[in-house]
Amino acid sequence: MRHLLLAFLLLFSAGHALAAADYEREQKWAGEIKDAIVVGDPVYLEQKNGHKFLTIYTEAPEAKNAVVLVHGMGVHPDWGLIGQLRQQLVQQGYTTLSVQMPVLAADAKPEAYAAVLPEADERLQAALDFLKTKGYARPAVVSHSMGTRMTDHFLAAHPDAPVQAWVAIGNSLAFQGAGKVHFPILDLYGQNDLPAVLQTAKARAAAIRHHAGSRQVAVPRADHFFTGQDAVLLRTVTEFLDKYGRASKR
Secondary structure, three states, rough: OOHHHHHHHHHHHHHHHHHOHHHHHHHHHHHHHHHOOOEEEEEEEEOOOOOOEEEEEEEEEEEEEEEEOOOOOOOOOOOOHHHHHHHHHHHOEEEEEOOOOOOOOOOOOOOHHHHHHHHHHHHHHHHHHHHOOOOOOOEEEHHHOOHHHHHHHHHHHHHOOOOEEEEEEEOOOOOOOOOOOOOOEEEEOOOOHHHHHHHHHHHHHHOOOOOOEEEEEEEEEOOOOOOOOOHHHHHHHHHHHHHOOOOOOO
């Protein structure tokens, strides 16, 4: 019996090791990113286990509010559309904090990221806490792809989190936290998005149907990464934030 228990514990530990966040990969990116940042400043926040993770903070003068930006699977806070939005939204009057979320090995499947959702929760809470020290009591959130799944997981567990509004881009799952929160949600995706995003569109629309101010928008000709659609992406996000995401710095 003791041998069986030991074998189980070894297998359990091995499984968790395989699913653990890849801090080495994350730190390598951080070293490359922070030296190349032109707009914004690198800020390290800390998890309960002592791990320090990179965020990029960019203050807008006379800001309308702050926005937490949450990137997708296996990338970093200055990558792709999140990297663009973190700079572009500052020009629209929003302070931005782009957060490094947990990453796994490069060949990890999306379902493996379920193991790091609790760690993602910690990072989002740390981001909100940091912005509170800067005077932003209720920031908005803009997330993409896996970052939207992570945000949804956080909000499902923390429905009273101090969030003003949420732009969820390229969400492939029906919302879990939408029924618990009390702020507007923009479900934004591309007409040519990933099959999983398109297949769950009706379920997502139903989840936010009774939220005041919430709506779903499918952008014509846009793919999952809004390739070549930077202007319409920025316009759509900004219009929603200007209407529902404003909360002047206190």
